[in-house]
Amino acid sequence: MGRITLSKVTKTFGDVEVIPPLDLKIEDGEFVVFVGPSGCGKSTLLRLIAGLEDVTSGEIEIDGTPATDLPPARRGLAMVFQSYALYPHMSVRKNIAFPLKMAKMDPAEQERRVLAAAKTLNLTDYLDRRPAQLSGGQRQRVAIGRAIVREPEAFLFDEPLSNLDAALRVNMRLEISELHQSLKTTMIYVTHDQVEAMTMADKIVVLRAGHIEQVGSPLELYRSPANLFVAGFIGSPKMNFITGAEAAKHGAHTIGIRPEHLAIAQEGGSWQGRVGVAEHLGSDTFLHVHVDGQDPLTVRVPGEAGYRHGDTVSLTPNLEHLHRFDDKGLALR
Amino acid sequence: MATAHSRAAARVMISPAVILLLGWMIIPLSMTVYFSFLSYNLLMPGMEEFIGFGNYEYFLTDPAFMEALINTLLLVGGVLAITIVGGVGLALLLDQPMWGQGIVRVLVIAPFFVMPTVSALVWKNMFMNPVNGLFAHMAKALGLPPFDFLAHAPLMSIIVIVAWQWLPFATLILLTALQSLDKEQLEAAEMDGASALDRFRFIVLPHMSRAITVVILIQTIFLLSVFAEILVTTNGGPGYASTNITYLVYAQSLLQFDVGGGSAGGIVAVILANIVAIFLMRMIGKNLEA
């Protein structure tokens, strides 16, 4: 089924090397998320897998057969685009049926599959509408419908939720996860949003400048980030970083501690500071604490904790969750 | 998208257009350059000889050239002045809420679709004719002597005719630009205490300045080549009073059969047009990047 292997894949545009040699294995049925800041090459990597871009060198295998030179349509993959890329002149029904029509499938079977997909995606009432008459979330579902009717080896998602508003995004996140549970098909999902990556992925691939920084399950990345970049990228709010003498005490160039791993007290802790802005989220409160001689530290406290601007507090890191990094930014174990 | 296969196909698809235009530009233009250095008259075949810059000297020192150059500038400048001022005014007017806006728009745009020979003839005969023209009737009704526009103010008359044809173009483009102005900007300015006149000067006009430049440049390209209107109304006369460079070159080459002199004039016209074209291309090129 959907096993995808990249070996020594590179991509250059002109003189610019977007993807330096890269190896990656994606197992059948996995939900893999490529995450990284914009311009990190994650979309390019997805398009290389899709066949929409030619690799400069290296090999791509899908299910053990070489796919490097196959045109996109023959790779057995389906893709959901950021803009949805629905055909504006076709009804929802025709949009979903298009890949089947291209495969010259029997019309009765086409109709059966379209109806089944529409039922799964709650689109039954909209089959005769044009894309322009649909809401953002509905368009998104049509794009997914067009992908699932083909019963592909793997689904490719290119930042599919970035055009939706926040509430809808959470919904669609759940729907896509649900879909993965029921179809058990390999899914490769590109996003710049680490929350999407953490909540949806079986396996996260963190990319920076075309390099894979770390591959692992969400919790692995959270618990033991391989370097400063991953440590700062995964987790919200961001991990606090401290350098200098405080770090040296722990035998590291830089130490990192997540906001949720700082204990707070009136006094008697390791670092004294004054509360700056307090962000109340209801369930939690994030305090920005100013400590002399350091960057402000973010601390997570329970929502009802009564700290206010200007209060003096004392912070103590939970040493079990302290991350240590060397001068090259690599994690010390 | 950009795979090697599609790139090769793209090159094949683009080549007919490129080759044809290349041929259209290079072959006749180089012939014109070549002829411009010859003494070559169609009435004296077989007498062609190389005379260097003789044709240019002849063409540029001909008093008719100076007159035609001035006429060309007056024609271009006059039409531009009328169409820009009128176009801005009309665009502002048509942007207001009113009844029957669509119909008024259609009425204003209509002259652009009238072929040049028709508009020239209609103006010449039915309006400017000193005996039976509508203007003559109006003068009579007011007790004034009729005025023979094309005989006594030929260039002015042609400017009016051409301006009438191009006013819709300027209006349409300026109106399009005006409608793309973010209305919130105007509301912000109003909140900031700007009067209607201030809003026009500091917000509307700067917003339209780009469109105005485009109108000026594109119209200039076309106005440098005004031909049919002159041919039909005055034949460039009386004397050279309404001859522009285009018409002068036409007369030199196809009426006096002086291929060499006409070609030299043609090259002069090309150089003049290029000066405008460089500015225009720069603007459009910038837009292509944005």
Added chain:
Amino acid sequence: MARRATGARKIVVTAIAWGVGLAIFFPILWTILTSFKTEAEAIASPPSFLAFEWTLENYVEVNSRSDYFLHFMNSVIISLGSTLLGLLIAIPAAWSMAFVPAKRTKDILMWMLSTKMLPPVGVLVPIYLMFRDFGLLDTRIGLIVVLTLINLPIIVWMLFTYFKEIPGEILEAARMDGASLWDEVVHVLTPMAVPGIASTLLLNIILAWNEAFWTLNLTAAKAAPLTAFIASYSSPEGLFYAKLSAASTLAIAPILILGWFSQKQLVRGLTFGAVK
């Protein structure tokens, strides 16, 4: 602005706008009215505006002259022929520039535009001589070729700006969905491009129909389209106002109607996308 225009203001604006609009339109209106008058009424002083005896005799006469129909057909054939030929050459070029942009695409576009800046009079002499030598003077085919070439840059540009608006992702989606290049063109690109192609066609027919430099210089009796034919009314036939008006009305009517459909495209086509 989201504000109630007061009734009075709207009435004043409407009155002014209609007044100005009718004034600008008046020469055309006057031509149309005159075409329904007798020759005597056409030059009557004072002229009557509507209170005249309406007649169709001018149209009958203009049409009964065998040559009018010939010139009308010349206009149709030349403008349609040059437009279709132009589209045939321009569609593949614009398609490839919009969807497979290369490093030099921008330069090619600008260069194409620059050919449009070449004043026709700069190449009048050699074109005239070539036409003479190849027997193309006063032929429809010769004129079709010239008009195709002078309008080709505009056609390419207009199509390019339309094609550019078709998101590339849609074509990629089609490719992922298993569409061959042919399927892509038939099922996706063409339906999405048809409106743009149609407006390009429309604008170009208008431009070709009204072109009056090459048509006047390269045709005589046989292949002359209406532009050149009407010019022959310059004298002394032009003094027959009613007939001149009827011939003019017939010559401009089809284009006025097409033109009203293509106001928006006019802006895009003639400014090369510089004003949107």
